[in-house]
Structures are given as C-alpha cells and as structure tokens.
Amino acid sequence: MKKLVASICLITSCGTSIKAEPLPTLPPYAGVYQPKGVDEIGLWQEDDEDERALRDSSVIIRDEKLTAYLKEVLCRTVGPERCESVRIYVLKESVFNASMSPNGTMRIFTGLLLRCRNEAELAAVLGHEFGHFEQRHTLKEFKKKRSATDALSWAAVLAAAASTYQGNSSYSDLRYSVYGELYRYNRDQEREADRLGVAYLNRSDLRPQAASEIWVNQMAEITVSSQAKGFKKPQFNKVAYTASHPPHLERAATMAALALPEGNSRDDGHIRYQNAIRPWLAQFLDDQIKVGDFGASEYIITSLAQSGWTSDLWHARGELFRLRGNPRDHVNAVDFYRAAIALDPLKAESYRGQGLSLMKTGQRAEAATAFNRFLELKPDSQDASMVKMLLQSLAEVKS
Amino acid sequence: MKHRTRIASVLFIMGIAGTFSNPASANALKEAGKVALVAKTGMSVTPPRAWNSLALRPSKNAEIWTLDGEQLNKVTFFAGIASGVPLYKERNKKRESLPKMRADTLLVDIPELLEGTIRGYNNVAIFEVTNSMPAKFLGKDAIQFNYTYTDNDQLPRLGEAVATIVGGKLYMVTFEAPRLHYFKRTVEDYRRLVASASLK
Amino acid sequence: MKYLSKILAILLAVSVWPSAAFAQERTATKQGFELTPNSGKKILVFRPTVKVGAQSTGGLFEPNAQWTDDARKHLSNALRARKATLGNEVIFAPEPVGDDAIVLQEHMALFSAVSSAVIQYQFFAGNRLPTKKQDNKNDVFDWSIGDQVATLPGARDADYGLFIYNEDQFGSTGRKLLQVVALLGPRISVKSGEHRGYAALIDLKTGDVLWLNADSAMGGDVRDAEGATKRVSQLLEGIPGAALTASAK
Numbered sequence: 142m143k144k145l146v147a148s149i150c151l152i153t154s155c156g157t158s159i160k161a162e163p164l165p166t167l168p169p170y171a172g173v174y175q176p177k178g179v180d181e182i183g184l185w186q187e188d189d190e191d192e193r194a195l196r197d198s199s200v201i202i203r204d205e206k207l208t209a210y211l212k213e214v215l216c217r218t219v220g221p222e223r224c225e226s227v228r229i230y231v232l233k234e235s236v237f238n239a240s241m242s243p244n245g246t247m248r249i250f251t252g253l254l255l256r257c258r259n260e261a262e263l264a265a266v267l268g269h270e271f272g273h274f275e276q277r278h279t280l281k282e283f284k285k286k287r288s289a290t291d292a293l294s295w296a297a298v299l300a301a302a303a304s305t306y307q308g309n310s311s312y313s314d315l316r317y318s319v320y321g322e323l324y325r326y327n328r329d330q331e332r333e334a335d336r337l338g339v340a341y342l343n344r345s346d347l348r349p350q351a352a353s354e355i356w357v358n359q360m361a362e363i364t365v366s367s368q369a370k371g372f373k374k375p376q377f378n379k380v381a382y383t384a385s386h387p388p389h390l391e392r393a394a395t396m397a398a399l400a401l402p403e404g405n406s407r408d409d410g411h412i413r414y415q416n417a418i419r420p421w422l423a424q425f426l427d428d429q430i431k432v433g434d435f436g437a438s439e440y441i442i443t444s445l446a447q448s449g450w451t452s453d454l455w456h457a458r459g460e461l462f463r464l465r466g467n468p469r470d471h472v473n474a475v476d477f478y479r480a481a482i483a484l485d486p487l488k489a490e491s492y493r494g495q496g497l498s499l500m501k502t503g504q505r506a507e508a509a510t511a512f513n514r515f516l517e518l519k520p521d522s523q524d525a526s527m528v529k530m531l532l533q534s535l536a537e538v539k540s
Numbered sequence: 541m542k543h544r545t546r547i548a549s550v551l552f553i554m555g556i557a558g559t560f561s562n563p564a565s566a567n568a569l570k571e572a573g574k575v576a577l578v579a580k581t582g583m584s585v586t587p588p589r590a591w592n593s594l595a596l597r598p599s600k601n602a603e604i605w606t607l608d609g610e611q612l613n614k615v616t617f618f619a620g621i622a623s624g625v626p627l628y629k630e631r632n633k634k635r636e637s638l639p640k641m642r643a644d645t646l647l648v649d650i651p652e653l654l655e656g657t658i659r660g661y662n663n664v665a666i667f668e669v670t671n672s673m674p675a676k677f678l679g680k681d682a683i684q685f686n687y688t689y690t691d692n693d694q695l696p697r698l699g700e701a702v703a704t705i706v707g708g709k710l711y712m713v714t715f716e717a718p719r720l721h722y723f724k725r726t727v728e729d730y731r732r733l734v735a736s737a738s739l740k
Numbered sequence: 741m742k743y744l745s746k747i748l749a750i751l752l753a754v755s756v757w758p759s760a761a762f763a764q765e766r767t768a769t770k771q772g773f774e775l776t777p778n779s780g781k782k783i784l785v786f787r788p789t790v791k792v793g794a795q796s797t798g799g800l801f802e803p804n805a806q807w808t809d810d811a812r813k814h815l816s817n818a819l820r821a822r823k824a825t826l827g828n829e830v831i832f833a834p835e836p837v838g839d840d841a842i843v844l845q846e847h848m849a850l851f852s853a854v855s856s857a858v859i860q861y862q863f864f865a866g867n868r869l870p871t872k873k874q875d876n877k878n879d880v881f882d883w884s885i886g887d888q889v890a891t892l893p894g895a896r897d898a899d900y901g902l903f904i905y906n907e908d909q910f911g912s913t914g915r916k917l918l919q920v921v922a923l924l925g926p927r928i929s930v931k932s933g934e935h936r937g938y939a940a941l942i943d944l945k946t947g948d949v950l951w952l953n954a955d956s957a958m959g960g961d962v963r964d965a966e967g968a969t970k971r972v973s974q975l976l977e978g979i980p981g982a983a984l985t986a987s988a989k
Contacts, residue, residue: 234665524672527648569870592869609857695849721886
C-alpha cells in the first residue's frame with residue numbers, strides 16, 4: 142500500500158511545487174451573509190427547518206469539547222471574522238464528508254474525523270467547505286440540479302416508450318451525458334472551493350501541503366476498497382464525496398501546486414489533533430468496521446498506524462478480521478489482539494475477541510484463558526453470561 | 541378507423557389505471573390459535589392473538605409480522621439461514637455485501653451478525669447491543685439479546701431477539717419498535733410468539 | 741388535428757384518474773370519543789410542520805421560503821380564526837428548547853410514523869392489514885403515540901393536543917405534461933404535486949389518537965389566505981367539538 146501512495150505521489154508530485162499557476166488570494170470578506178433572491182431564501186428557510194431538526198436529532202454527537210476544538214480549527218483556518226457565523230454539528234456516520242449550507246450550518250461527519258491524520262488535513266477540508274459557503278455555491282448547484290433532473294425525467298419516459306416498440310433503449314446513454322454535465326458543473330465549483338481552501342491554509346499557521354495529501358490518501362483508500370470488493374477499477378464515482386468532485390489525480394496535483402512552498406515546514410498539528418480525537422477513536426473505528434467495507438477499514442487502520450500503532454488500532458484490526466471471519470482471518474486476528482494487549486494489558490474487549498478467534502482456530506485452552514481474563518477485567522460486560530457459558534462448554538470438552 | 545383508435549387508447553389507459561390498483565400479493569392474516577408455518581420452512585408458530593404477515597419479505601428465509609405496521613412493531617422470523625447466507629437478500633453482492641452466517645458461528649456471535657446486517661442494509665449509524673444472555677429457543681440452547689438503534693426516520697427504536705443454531709442453520713426471531721411507547725406495548729406479545737415456536 | 745386535440749382532452753381528463761381509482765378513507769375517530777363545544781376542555785396546538793414548495797418535472801422538491809412563510813402565516817391565522825369555532829379553549833404550545841426540544845422531536849417523528857401507518861394499513865384499500873380491515877368493519881380505531889405526551893411543554897395545562905403536519909409540493913407545468921405522456925405509453929406512474937396533511941387530536945394523558953384526518957391529496961392553495969382557510973377547514977374537517985359541526989347537526 143505504501144507503493145500505491147508513492148505511485149500516486151509520483152504522478153501528482155506530492156510535496157513539491159510547480160509554479161505554473163499564480164497562488165490564490167483571498168477575496169475580501171463580505172460580512173455576515175444575507176440571502177437574496179427567491180431560490181436562496183428558499184434554501185435558507187428549508188435549512189432553518191433542517192437545522193432545527195438537526196439540532197434536535199439523535200445522530201448528532203453533542204460534545205462541547207469536541208465541537209469547540211473543531212470550531213477552533215476552523216477559526217484558525219478561515220480567520221475569526223469568517224468563522225463567527227458558522228454553527229458546527231458533528232454527525233455520527235462513518236463517511237468521509239463535510240458540508241456547509243448557505244445559512245452557515247457546517248456538518249462534519251465522524252468518518253472525516255477518523256480519516257484525518259492531523260489538523261492541517263482537517264483544516265483543508267473545512268476550509269474547502271467554507272469556500273462553498275463564501276462563494277454561494279449550494280444555490281447555484283441546486284438551480285443546475287433542477288434543470289438536469291428535468292431532462293432526466295423526460296428522457297426516462299420517452300426512452301421507456303421507445304423500448305416497448307423497438308426493444309432498444311438509449312436512456313442509459315442519455316443519463317450518462319446528463320450526469321456528465323452535472324459533474325462538470327459541480328467540478329468547476331469544487332475547483333473554486335479547492336483554490337479558496339488552499340488560500341486559507343496558505344494564510345494560516347498550518348501546513349498547506351496537507352490539502353493534497355488527504356486527497357491522495359482518500360484515493361488510495363477507495364482503490365483498495367474497490368479491489369477488495371472484486372472490482373477491476375477503483376469505484377471513485379460510487380463514493381459520495383468523490384462522485385461530485387474533480388478528477389482525483391488532477392485535483393491532488395492542483396492542490397499540491399497551489400500550496401505555498403514555504404509552508405511545507407510548518408506544523409501540521411498532528412499531536413494536537415490526535416490528542417483531541419483520542420477519546421473518540423475507538424468509537425469511530427468501531428463504526429467504520431461495522432460498515433462492512435473490509436478494504437477501506439484495513440486501509441484506514443494501517444494509514445493511521447503510520448504515526449505509530451496504538452492498542453485501539455490493533456484492537457480495531459483484530460475486530461475487522463474476526464468479523465470477516467474467513468478461516469485465515471482468525472489466525473491474523475489472534476495476533477492483532479495480542480499486539481493490542483501488549484500495549485494495553487487491561488484492554489478487556491481484546492481478550493474477548495481473541496478468545497473467539499482462538500476458539501475458531503481450534504486453540505480451546507488458550508481461548509479459555511482469554512475468556513477468563515476478559516471476565517476478570519469486565520465482569521459486568523453486556524454479554525458476560527454468554528461468555529461464562531462458553532467457558533463451561535470449553536471445560537466440558539476438556540474433561 | 542380513427543374512431544376505433546380513439547376508443548382503443550382510452551381503454552388502454554383505463555387498463556393501466558386498473559393495473560396500478562391491484563398489488564401482486566397481499567398482507568395475510570395469522571389467526572389466533574392457528575399453527576402458522578414461517579417462511580415456508582419447518583419452523584412453526586401458534587400466535588395467541590391475531591397478527592398480520594407482510595407480503596414484502598427480506599429474503600427467502602425470512603418473514604415479517606406486525607400488528608400496526610412495521611414502522612410501529614416489527615417481528616422478523618429468520619428460519620434456517622445456512623452457512624454462507626446473509627440474513628437479508630443483498631441489494632448488490634459486491635458493493636453492498638452483508639455479513640453471512642458461517643459454519644463456525646457461535647451463539648455469542650449472533651448479535652454482531654444482526655448488527656452488521658441492520659447497519660449495512662438500512663445505512664444505520666447508531667446501533668448498540670445492550671444486553672445478551674443464555675436462553676432456550678426451539679428446545680435448544682439459545683441467546684437472547686437486546687439492542688437500540690436509530691433508523692432513517694429519526695425514530696429511536698428498541699430491539700429484542702432470540703436465536704439458536706440447529707444443524708448448522710440459524711433460527712432467530714427479532715422484535716423492533718419505537719422506544720417511545722411501542723416497544724413496551726408489544727414486547728410481551730412478541731415473547732408469547734417466541735414461546736409458541738417449534739421446529740419439526 | 742381535431743382528433744389529436746380530442747385525445748389530448750381525454751388524456752388530460754384522465755390524468756386525475758389514478759387517484760380517483762383508489763377510494764380512500766380520510767378520517768377516523770376513536771370509538772366512544774366525544775367532544776362537545778364549551779365542554780371546558782382545553783386544546784393545545786403544537787407548532788405545525790409546514791413545508792411548501794414546487795415539484796419540478798424531475799420530481800425534485802424545491803422549497804420556497806416565501807410560500808412556506810405565507811403558508812405558515814395564513815395557516816396560523818386560519819387556525820386562530822377557527823379557534824372560536826373549535827368550540828373549546830385553544831392554547832398555542834410554547835417553543836421548547838434543549839432536551840424538551842429533543843423529546844418533542846421524537847414525538848413528532850412518532851406522530852408521522854403513526855399517521856403513515858394509518859394511511860398505509862388501515863385507510864388505503866390496496867394494502868390493508870387484515871386486522872385493520874377487521875377494525876374497520878367493527879368501527880374500531882385504536883392508535884396511540886404513548887402517554888409520554890403528558891410531559892411535553894404545555895401538556896399539563898391542557899386536555900387534548902392538536903398535531904398538524906402539512907406538506908405541499910405544487911406540480912410544475914412540466915410535471916403535469918410528463919404525467920400525461922407517461923400514461924400514454926410505458927408503465928410509469930407519475931404523480932404531479934403532493935398535497936398531504938395530517939391533523940390529529942391526541943389525548944394528552946394517554947397519547948391516544950382520538951381523531952385523525954389523514955389525507956395525501958388535499959385541495960386548496962395554502963399560499964394565500966383563502967386557500968389556507970380552506971386547507972385548515974379540510975384538515976380540521978369533522979374535528980370533534982367544533983361549533984361548526986355542532987350547528988350543522
């Protein structure tokens with residue numbers, strides 16, 4: 142996998158600069174935003190209702206410390222004047238995504254927090270989303286989406302009618318070209334937001350090269366995920382965030398080129414970031430593993446491990462393999478749990494996972510030892526009585 | 541000629557309108573006290589009160605019963621899920637694969653199997669198993685467990701399930717309902733259904 | 741040419757057929773529930789959910805703030821105007837904050853689920869649950885959103901809660917034309933516009949649905965005062981205790 146990232150870097154010249162384009166400058170800030178025009182007021186209104194629903198919804202993680210940290214990163218990126226009007230909501234969902242609505246609501250998904258390795262990478266994404274807000278993109282996209290879907294519907298009806306009589310539908314071709322147009326339009330807006338995002342980073346105290354790096358990392362994850370699912374080509378278009386963003390190689394190269402070369406020696410804030418996320422990491426990893434995308438999860442874990450393996454990361458890897466559960470997987474899982482326990486001998490859940498995988502590789506005595514240790518450490522765990530029963534059955538077999 | 545074509549097109553349209561009003565199969569009544577075979581398998585249930593079974597089924601080996609609508613109370617029977625088979629029929633085997641029953645699946649693994657299924661199929665981000673314990677089901681050693689989750693209608697739900705493995709195949713009955721009022725209201729009826737279940 | 745226009749006329753007329761083909765119940769009252777005017781009972785009106793916009797040819801919902809604002813304003817006014825004719829005292833519920841807001845949100849989500857279950861499985865002829873068919877025969881209407889309603893802000897001071905959900909998507913011209921063409925050829929059903937509303941009287945002690953009006957094809961244009969008045973009349977049609985219905989008897 143390092144080779145994969147390296148080869149992508151070779152194409153996009155990660156970390157080096159190509160002085161082909163003038164560096165982006167920040168527009169003067171227009172101040173607190175007032176909606177104009179019917180469509181804009183429309184979205185805003187819906188957004189206010191949406192924000193009301195969001196505020197009261199059960200998928201929000203309501204943690205003041207985490208939200209304050211994220212707001213602080215945003216403010217250091219786009220400046221205090223700009224970030225003042227933004228309300229941040231953290232949504233518990235394991236997707237690489239963040240979005241911003243015209244009324245100043247910023248949604249940050251936990252899948253993004255999981256995948257960022259440092260503050261600069263997070264700042265790159267938040268700055269990009271703020272760029273949409275500043276450029277009032279959402280409204281334009283909505284207008285465009287409307288006429289695109291009009292064309293789509295007519296085509297569906299007409300083509301379906303044609304297929305009845307001629308047995309041949311050109312609908313799929315038409316759909317492709319319509320979506321194609323939608324992509325190009327969106328991608329232009331995304332390019333704008335990218336430029337703005339890097340401009341913010343350049344002006345901040347964080348390392349701007351991170352914008353390109355997080356993108357390269359995403360591409361690698363999707364590539365590995367597609368391969369693991371048995372696809373010959375990476376399914377970039379099937380992933381929400383990437384489906385509407387510019388072609389990946391081009392994008393990574395552009396952002397690398399726009400980054401201030403002098404900024405390369407700046408802090409990327411990885412220590413601060415890891416400290417802020419550490420209390421949440423186990424939960425985010427668990428959510429990711431349970432999505433069931435083996436390739437992506439494996440990639441994320443090993444990518445995060447580049448700055449050092451922790452017991453959380455080893456444990457997550459153990460769970461990942463155990464839950465996929467192919468025969469060889471259990472052998473690997475046992476080792477991963479062992480590594481987690483070596484770093485944290487009190488990690489109860491790792492003993493449980495290890496015990497299960499040991500059982501499935503026929504190592505019943507070792508399994509019993511692991512289960513006993515689990516019960517010692519966590520006697521009130523939610524399935525303690527089931528584990529006790531397992532122990533009993535193991536003892537019976539022995540005797 | 542023109543006249544006939546005119547009539548023909550009107551009749552054609554009437555025909556279409558008619559098709560829309562007749563669904564292919566209907567929801568069925570499960571009468572109180574009458575033995576009902578579940579998902580056309582050897583597992584049968586004798587409901588103490590009348591239930592409805594839905595025409596829509598998650599897979600060949602599963603069947604949904606409800607009193608008021610699956611959004612308000614939902615009992616799902618899984619009967620004879622064999623090794624290599626998922627709990628629901630996968631929408632897309634490659635892109636949206638679901639966890640599978642396996643030859644080495646233990647009772648203690650079953651909550652994770654259900655969790656992975658619901659998370660994957662319903663795109664649910666919030667799911668937690670809260671309580672697992674040994675039980676009896678179909679006369680065999682079984683696991684009973686409780687869970688909570690929030691689906692896309694923003695309504696938090698509670699779940700309870702009982703499951704056993706017979707001849708390498710999974711038999712499970714789950715119950716899900718909004719935690720506001722509905723779970724408590726019907727959980728005893730669900731438990732009575734479970735108590736009445738048997739395997740030929 | 742004359743022939744074509746006749747076909748078109750038939751098609752346009754027929755474009756309203758599919759909805760007419762499904763005979764729908766719209767209202768139900770809990771067996772034994774009675775509310776008379778001036779009974780001394782209090783009705784608590786919760787903030788209605790109001791969404792108004794256009795439905796593009798492609799089926800996309802275009803929220804329109806001006807329309808929604810107008811609709812909300814007109815619906816509120818119409819509700820307040822109806823206050824007197826509701827026959828009993830009406831209080832508008834305070835806007836909750838913090839945890840209270842979350843609890844209300846959960847109740848609203850449950851109300852929406854219950855209303856849709858009623859339409860899907862008791863009202864709508866095509867897909868009824870057999871036990872609900874039985875209920876219909878026996879004049880039984882037994883639904884609830886649970887007794888935690890009693891903890892909602894304002895509930896302690898009232899007897900019944902009025903829950904209202906209103907969503908209007910006006911079909912664009914393109915959408916209407918599409919509907920006609922769709923009928924002609926392929927087996928595609930295209931619905932133009934959506935005008936759905938649920939109104940319910942809930943017992944604030946038990947959460948029982950005492951009366952429900954659930955309609956997924958309502959008339960009137962909520963964007964103006966007249967239309968909103970008409971809509972409120974439709975939503976509250978037959979609401980128990982109304983002085984209007986009482987005098988009509």
